[in-house]
Amino acid sequence: MKGSLIFFYIFVMWILIITGGALIVPIIAHISIHGFGTLDALIDSAIKAGIAIILVIIWILIMSKIKNWIFHRQINN
16 A cells, blocks of 8 residues: 555656646647737746746645645554
């Protein structure tokens, strides 16, 4: 049972990686901002970077919660 929890953790990690790629490549990459003149590229990049940073923070929080759940479960056993 102890070994299966680490596989669950790795499985969730890969699901988050694949989901992130599925979000970033076809959806977020095609966002384009117009109407700010020469600042279009800068604002566009800043928005995309902000979205990517928020997604990474969410993934880290999810993985941390799962890790804590696994450790609490192993300590209780």
